[in-house]
Amino acid sequence: MTPPRIVERVAELQAWADAERLAGARIALVPTLGALHAGHLALVREARRRAERVVVSLFVNPTQFGPGEDLARYPRPFQGDLALCRDAGVDVVFAPPAGEMYPPGAQTWIEVAELSRPLCGRDRPGHFRGVATVVAKLLLAAKPHVAVFGEKDFQQLALVRRLAADLRFDVEIVGVPIVREADGLALSSRNVHLDRAMRAEALALSRSLDAAEAALAGGVRDAAALLALVGRELAKAPHARVDYAELRDPESLAPAPARLAGPTLLALAVRFPVRGADDPSACVRLIDNRVLQPESLEECP
Amino acid sequence: MTPPRIVERVAELQAWADAERLAGARIALVPTLGALHAGHLALVREARRRAERVVVSLFVNPTQFGPGEDLARYPRPFQGDLALCRDAGVDVVFAPPAGEMYPPGAQTWIEVAELSRPLCGRDRPGHFRGVATVVAKLLLAAKPHVAVFGEKDFQQLALVRRLAADLRFDVEIVGVPIVREADGLALSSRNVHLDRAMRAEALALSRSLDAAEAALAGGVRDAAALLALVGRELAKAPHARVDYAELRDPESLAPAPARLAGPTLLALAVRFPVRGADDPSACVRLIDNRVLQPESLEECP
Numbered sequence: 001m002t003p004p005r006i007v008e009r010v011a012e013l014q015a016w017a018d019a020e021r022l023a024g025a026r027i028a029l030v031p032t033l034g035a036l037h038a039g040h041l042a043l044v045r046e047a048r049r050r051a052e053r054v055v056v057s058l059f060v061n062p063t064q065f066g067p068g069e070d071l072a073r074y075p076r077p078f079q080g081d082l083a084l085c086r087d088a089g090v091d092v093v094f095a096p097p098a099g100e101m102y103p104p105g106a107q108t109w110i111e112v113a114e115l116s117r118p119l120c121g122r123d124r125p126g127h128f129r130g131v132a133t134v135v136a137k138l139l140l141a142a143k144p145h146v147a148v149f150g151e152k153d154f155q156q157l158a159l160v161r162r163l164a165a166d167l168r169f170d171v172e173i174v175g176v177p178i179v180r181e182a183d184g185l186a187l188s189s190r191n192v193h194l195d196r197a198m199r200a201e202a203l204a205l206s207r208s209l210d211a212a213e214a215a216l217a218g219g220v221r222d223a224a225a226l227l228a229l230v231g232r233e234l235a236k237a238p239h240a241r242v243d244y245a246e247l248r249d250p251e252s253l254a255p256a257p258a259r260l261a262g263p264t265l266l267a268l269a270v271r272f273p274v275r276g277a278d279d280p281s282a283c284v285r286l287i288d289n290r291v292l293q294p295e296s297l298e299e300c301p
Numbered sequence: 302m303t304p305p306r307i308v309e310r311v312a313e314l315q316a317w318a319d320a321e322r323l324a325g326a327r328i329a330l331v332p333t334l335g336a337l338h339a340g341h342l343a344l345v346r347e348a349r350r351r352a353e354r355v356v357v358s359l360f361v362n363p364t365q366f367g368p369g370e371d372l373a374r375y376p377r378p379f380q381g382d383l384a385l386c387r388d389a390g391v392d393v394v395f396a397p398p399a400g401e402m403y404p405p406g407a408q409t410w411i412e413v414a415e416l417s418r419p420l421c422g423r424d425r426p427g428h429f430r431g432v433a434t435v436v437a438k439l440l441l442a443a444k445p446h447v448a449v450f451g452e453k454d455f456q457q458l459a460l461v462r463r464l465a466a467d468l469r470f471d472v473e474i475v476g477v478p479i480v481r482e483a484d485g486l487a488l489s490s491r492n493v494h495l496d497r498a499m500r501a502e503a504l505a506l507s508r509s510l511d512a513a514e515a516a517l518a519g520g521v522r523d524a525a526a527l528l529a530l531v532g533r534e535l536a537k538a539p540h541a542r543v544d545y546a547e548l549r550d551p552e553s554l555a556p557a558p559a560r561l562a563g564p565t566l567l568a569l570a571v572r573f574p575v576r577g578a579d580d581p582s583a584c585v586r587l588i589d590n591r592v593l594q595p596e597s598l599e600e601c602p
Contacts, residue, residue, distance in 0.1 A: 014471045022323065101469075105553075107415050108433070108467035113408040132409070133468075140469045166409035167434075168402075168441045170315045252406075 004056075004082070004090045010101075010141045013055070013094055017143035026051035029144035031135060034058035034095075035075040035189035036084045039179040043148045044088045046176045055142045056085050057094040059101065064130030073282075075189055094142065101137055110136050112166070115159045118253055119267055120287065123243045131156055132163050139169055146172040150179075152186050154267060154289045158253060178288070180206065186288045193284040198272045201237035205268050205288040208233035208245070212266050216292050221260045223247050226292075234270060243269035243285065250291050264292045305357075305383070305391045311402075311442045314356070314395055318444035327352040330445035332436060335359035335396075336376040336490035337385045340480040344449045345389045347477050356443045357386050358395040360402065365431030374583075376490055395443065402438055411437050413467070416460045419554050420568055421588065424544050432457055433464050440470055447473040451480075453487055455568060455590045459554060479589070481507065487589045494585040499573045502538035506569050506589040509534035509546070513567050517593050522561045524548050527593075535571060544570035544586065551592050565593045 007013045020027055028051035030043045040056075047054045058081055065071035078095070085093050109129055115121075116128035139147060147164075149157045161173045179187045184206035185199070194202055208230040215229050230245045247256035250265040267289040274282040308314045321328055329352035331344045341357075348355045359382055366372035379396070386394050410430055416422075417429035440448060448465075450458045462474045480488045485507035486500070495503055509531040516530055531546050548557035551566040568590040575583040 010469045011471075014469075018471075022325075103466060105463075106467045108411060108413045108464050110468075111410050111412070113410065115408065137469045140471065143471070162406075163409050165404060166407045167411075168311045168315075168438045170319075170441065170444070 001086050001089055003086045004093045006082070007092055007094050008096055008100065010096065010137075013092070013141050014143060016092065020053050021143065025053050026146070027053045027055065027142065027144045029138060029142040029147040030054065030056045030090075031138050031147065031149070032056060032058055033060050033074065033189065034081050035077060035192075036081045037179075037187045037189060039150055039152065039187035041084065041088055042179050043150055043176050044085075044090060046174060047146070047148045048089060050146045050148075050172075050174065051144070053091045054089070055092040055094055055144065056090045057096075057138050057142070059094070059096055059134070059138075061101070061130055061134040062098055063102070063133060064127050066124050066126060069124070070190070070282075070284075073193070073277075075192060094138075096141075101134060109133050110163065110167075112159045112162050115155065115162055115253055118248065119155050119244055119246065120269060121155070123269065128156070128159055132159060135160050135163065136167065136169075139164070139171055144171055146174055148174045148176060151175045152178045152188070152287065152289070154250075154265060155253065158251065184210070186286070188286060190284050190286065193274045193277075194272060195275050198239060198275070198284075201239055202270075202272060202286055204234050204237035204240055205270055205286060207236075208268065209266060209288060209290040213290060213292060216260070216294060221294060223256050223258050223260060223264075226260070226266070230266070230268070234268075237270075237272075239272055241271045241283070243271060247292075260292065260294045262294065264294070266290050266292055302387050302390055304387045305394045307383070308393055308395050309397055309401065311397065311438075314393070314442050315444060317393065318356075321354050322444065326354050327447070328354045328356065328443065328445045330439060330443040330448045331355065331357045331391075332439050332448065332450070333357060333359055334361050334375065334490065335382050336378060336493075337382045338480075338488045338490060340451055340453065340488035342385065342389055343480050344451055344477050345386075345391060347475060348447070348449045349390060351447045351449075351473075351475065352445070354392045355390070356393040356395055356445065357391045358397075358439050358443070360395070360397055360435070360439075362402070362431055362435040363399060364403070364434060365428050367425050367427060370425070371491070371583075371585075374494070376493060395439075397442075402435060410434050411464065411468075413460045413463050416456065416463055416554055419549065420456050420545055420547065421570060422456070424570065429457070429460055433460060436461055436464065437468065437470075440465070440472055445472055447475055449475045449477060452476045453479045453489070453588065453590070455551075455566060456554065459552065485511070487587070489587060491585050491587065494575045494578075495573065496576050499540060499576070499585075502540055503571075503573060503587055505535050505538035505541055506571055506587060508537075509569065510567060510589060510591040514591060514593060517561070517595060522595060524557055524559050524561060527561070527567070531567070531569070535569075538571075538573075540573055542572040542584070544572060548593075561593065561595045563595065565595070567591050567593055
């Protein structure tokens with residue numbers, strides 16, 4: 001494979017995008033924080049299916065990390081990411097320095113109001129403001145026809161869809177299903193911080209999603225009963241600290257009704273201790289989710 | 302002149318812009334609230350100098366009006382605006398219904414933090430959030446190479462420049478000097494609400510700018526002395542209620558130093574009663590400004 005072109009400046013990326021568009025090429029953008037894994041590569045494959053040119057951005061966006069969060073510890077294996085992009089047929093790797101995305105005196109912020117409030121928004125104040133702002137900048141920098149996001153960050157995907165529709169971005173937002181290890185653990189750049197014991201405990205997330213889905217298939221429609229089941233599964237991981245385990249509307253993220261009637265998001269965020277870290281309070285926060293589908297099951301009794 | 306194409310839908314405007322760009326044409330956008338006057342036509346002339354295709358948007362953006370403001374009373378002479386656009390050689394008039402700019406469930410807002418706070422931002426909470434949000438939407442809808450704004454709304458222009466730079470819009474923001482009546486009154490769509498006596502009083506704004514400029518030319522550099530002079534000129538209008546008269550940095554809008562050293566914005570906002578209105582407390586709020594240039598005067602004694 002030809003190595004991807006590495007671009008650090010917005011103006012250079014915009015000039016490239018203009019030339020590609022003039023030549024009639026469709027452009028797909030895959031925004032990432034880097035530390036690429038098979039989940040990201042699934043996004044790149046989807047991008048290649050939908051466009052002639054694929055841009056992957058590698059940018060650990062500082063404004064989406066809160067004061068006590070893991071910005072400093074976030075992995076940044078640039079050369080490895082580059083090799084993965086080359087093997088995946090990526091055309092451009094956009095790796096801007098922070099000052100390129102936040103010029104001196106930058107003071108413009110984008111808020112997607114209601115969608116930013118629950119779930120991760122409650123636990124991470126300012127996180128989604130940082131996400132919305134940087135995604136808008138990346139869309140304006142790469143000028144894509146389509147942008148591809150993973151469904152693991154389900155709230156982020158819902159928010160980006162809303163942002164693009166509200167601000168009238170001329171771009172299609174595409175979600176790609178979660179990629180999991182063979183034993184069910186959802187891929188995450190943060191999984192590297194789990195030791196063997198914590199990795200075993202982290203399976204509680206996917207197992208609780210499976211349990212809820214199985215109960216639903218067995219006819220359980222009561223939201224409280226499903227959440228109790230999820231709580232019991234998560235409690236099997238003695239070190240898990242649950243930030244949230246909630247049932248919500250997949251589009252508006254409004255709380256689900258007491259009895260599930262339509263597609264319903266089951267979303268989890270759970271922290272585990274990072275043992276052996278300099279900071280004894282360090283933890284890794286994992287998220288996972290599944291959209292439960294009560295109707296389709298009712299159609300096939 | 303060929304009448305302009307009237308477009309009401311964002312998707313249609315985007316498709317038009319894509320086709321023009323593919324054909325190699327440069328596009329200029331002139332965002333307005335309609336009720337066009339010679340000040341707007343100066344923007345259109347500047348737009349035509351800089352691009353092959355000119356889009357004028359006519360949209361009375363509800364989100365930039367506060368609860369007690371003049372949204373309902375804002376003039377909307379659509380047919381007259383259209384005739385002026387035709388005579389000025391405008392290619393596209395973009396006149397979206399409100400639901401096209403704010404789709405159902407819209408919840409995305411753009412804030413330009415520091416620049417939104419002083420001057421009109423203090424008097425009109427939420428105004429600049431509405432301006433920033435709608436300008437971003439209009440830029441994304443018309444996909445212009447250049448967007449042209451009047452210097453009369455000086456704070457708006459500073460904010461739009463910042464917005465475009467911060468979010469990395471690939472667009473050039475151009476300011477056009479204030480257009481005035483022969484006697485000095487800055488053109489405004491709101492001047493129609495002034496009766497003869499109030500129109501005469503409204504000359505206090507431009508006269509106070511002239512007085513400050515003359516004092517500066519005479520060697521006055523003391524900010525307090527210049528503002529006292531402005532206050533005396535404004536006091537000659539017995540019905541004027543001054544919202545602000547301030548000296549500020551033209552780019553950051555930070556307060557000017559006690560002794561003027563570089564280019565300094567003198568910005569005014571003054572309200573006059575609208576006599577004969579249904580609401581006896583109705584008033585018209587006029588703004589005006591000038592960038593004072595102490596250095597250039599020092600160079601030519």
